[in-house]
Amino acid sequence: MMEAPSVVSGRPAATTTPLLTLQGLTKTFGGLTAVDAVSFVVEEGSVMGLIGPNGAGKTTVFNLITGNYRPDRGRIEFAGTSLTGLRTHRIISLGIARTFQNIRLFQRLTVLENVLAGCHYRMRGGILAALLRLPSQRREENDAMGRALKELEFVGLRQQALTLAKNLAYGDQRRLEIARALATRPRLLVLDEPAGGMNEQETEALIGLIARIRERGITILLIEHDMRLVMRACEELVVLENGGKIAEGAPEQVRRDPKVIEAYLGTEDEA
Amino acid sequence: MKHGKLFAVVLAAALLATAPLFLNAYQVDVLNSIGLYGLLALGLNLILGEAGLFNMGHAAFYAVGAYTAAILNTRYQIPILWTLPLSGLVAGVFALVVARPVVHLRGDYLLIVTIGVGEIVRIALVNDLFGMTGGANGIFGISRPNLFGIVIRRPQEFFYLIWGCVALTIFLFLRLKQSRFGRALNYLREDEVAAEGSGINTAYYKLAAFGLGAAWAGMAGTLFAAKMTIISPESFNFWESVVLFMIVILGGAGNIVGVLLAAFLVIGLPELFREFASARMLVFGLVMVVMMVFRPQGLLPAGGGRFLPATLVRGRG
Numbered sequence: 386m387m388e389a390p391s392v393v394s395g396r397p398a399a400t401t402t403p404l405l406t407l408q409g410l411t412k413t414f415g416g417l418t419a420v421d422a423v424s425f426v427v428e429e430g431s432v433m434g435l436i437g438p439n440g441a442g443k444t445t446v447f448n449l450i451t452g453n454y455r456p457d458r459g460r461i462e463f464a465g466t467s468l469t470g471l472r473t474h475r476i477i478s479l480g481i482a483r484t485f486q487n488i489r490l491f492q493r494l495t496v497l498e499n500v501l502a503g504c505h506y507r508m509r510g511g512i513l514a515a516l517l518r519l520p521s522q523r524r525e526e527n528d529a530m531g532r533a534l535k536e537l538e539f540v541g542l543r544q545q546a547l548t549l550a551k552n553l554a555y556g557d558q559r560r561l562e563i564a565r566a567l568a569t570r571p572r573l574l575v576l577d578e579p580a581g582g583m584n585e586q587e588t589e590a591l592i593g594l595i596a597r598i599r600e601r602g603i604t605i606l607l608i609e610h611d612m613r614l615v616m617r618a619c620e621e622l623v624v625l626e627n628g629g630k631i632a633e634g635a636p637e638q639v640r641r642d643p644k645v646i647e648a649y650l651g652t653e654d655e656a
Numbered sequence: 657m658k659h660g661k662l663f664a665v666v667l668a669a670a671l672l673a674t675a676p677l678f679l680n681a682y683q684v685d686v687l688n689s690i691g692l693y694g695l696l697a698l699g700l701n702l703i704l705g706e707a708g709l710f711n712m713g714h715a716a717f718y719a720v721g722a723y724t725a726a727i728l729n730t731r732y733q734i735p736i737l738w739t740l741p742l743s744g745l746v747a748g749v750f751a752l753v754v755a756r757p758v759v760h761l762r763g764d765y766l767l768i769v770t771i772g773v774g775e776i777v778r779i780a781l782v783n784d785l786f787g788m789t790g791g792a793n794g795i796f797g798i799s800r801p802n803l804f805g806i807v808i809r810r811p812q813e814f815f816y817l818i819w820g821c822v823a824l825t826i827f828l829f830l831r832l833k834q835s836r837f838g839r840a841l842n843y844l845r846e847d848e849v850a851a852e853g854s855g856i857n858t859a860y861y862k863l864a865a866f867g868l869g870a871a872w873a874g875m876a877g878t879l880f881a882a883k884m885t886i887i888s889p890e891s892f893n894f895w896e897s898v899v900l901f902m903i904v905i906l907g908g909a910g911n912i913v914g915v916l917l918a919a920f921l922v923i924g925l926p927e928l929f930r931e932f933a934s935a936r937m938l939v940f941g942l943v944m945v946v947m948m949v950f951r952p953q954g955l956l957p958a959g960g961g962r963f964l965p966a967t968l969v970r971g972r973g
Binding site: 451453472473474477478482483485489490491492493494498501502503505506508510511512514515516518522525526529565566569 | 837843
């Protein structure tokens, strides 16, 4: 069971603690059940993949986790706190950060300003501090700037700090989203198809980036269609089909699961 | 290039500051109007330009401020300039109360609601709300402002009062722009879902933008009441909201210099072409159409890149 061939080093045995727990999560839109009684646990320090064919409900699960949707039934618990009913920005401030499937950057702002968004909730300065430009406000701004630049350095976009986000290459836009998410200093990073639209080289670099994020002690949950990335980066997989969970386990084990082969891997080439 | 821009701004400021010396009273009065609209548009710019919230009822907040000042002055003999903070506060709080239930609406829906709010306020004033607003005739006999013993009466004197306020507003709003608060408004405008998903309390910042923008309109209302000494509901009709909306979009939503430039064009040009009588509005309309077709982003669009810390610039070179 522990034979998972991942690029990331094996996780510490036995001392695992659940960071995120989904229990019986259900969400319907009109008559359609997008997510159907899904339960799984993300262990602290792990890299978990959420896979499944298109329309399986993966992104809906993400949107439930970050509070963009409210579940009809079921519970989500993060580090012992129930997330149910919390607004998105509150959930972010508890230590979950995310990226979006169809890149959502602040297009007409600079790369640096985009990352500063992630620093926002840990800052205090309000209207008055800004108008009076208090020393504490200036210090805070400088700190945030330093932190943002560090995250840009980390993802390799330091040189483009003053470029407008919309002028970045596609792969760079994905990396900028990750930098913005990291700037919130999350415990759990939720990535929605991080390799979407990336070429082979970029995907290779992304796998390296995911490993480095993990080395910082950040737990990762990701949706991905690129099977090479999933097999190499993740040490645990959850497979969804038609809103329900059909398999769970180490990548090698999931890959051999007949149900998974039927539902998903049999049509892998479409991904 | 950067120096050229600075030079242009300094030149414009110097020219403006000395304008009353070589312009006649009528021309100075036009500049005063431009200044008032500039103040209003800078407030609206926070809501519409920085935060991207479609507000086409800005005249309502202007009216609330003007009437607050007029009522306090005529009924309770409070010196008109002293009412400045209070009329700002009343207009701001009014905006918060009005915006709270509707601020989650998107784009065009919010636009329609704010048009409705503007009309409700105007009609309430016409109907002599609380028996205090004087109905369609409005309120007369607002006293002249008195600044450190100098009674402000002539257009030249109002010029320095109004443009002093504009200068202070530019100073404050530039600081706001380069802050956590200012950035939060921009994130909201660019992508609300991403903003909330980055940990920004979007509901709070929407309300804050409305409150602050309206407070500014309220204070501009005080200046207007002081300048006119008589106010009536017709000064705050739907057209005023439309003109302000136009100034912000035309100037380049989110750009302070652009908004002021547009205030000069939108308010100043029709005055300049007064001899063409009714044809001037035709030309004016045509200019708007051409402008929106060929330069929809406005005269001076807001750009990113306001943060140029020395370390960064060196790192790039």
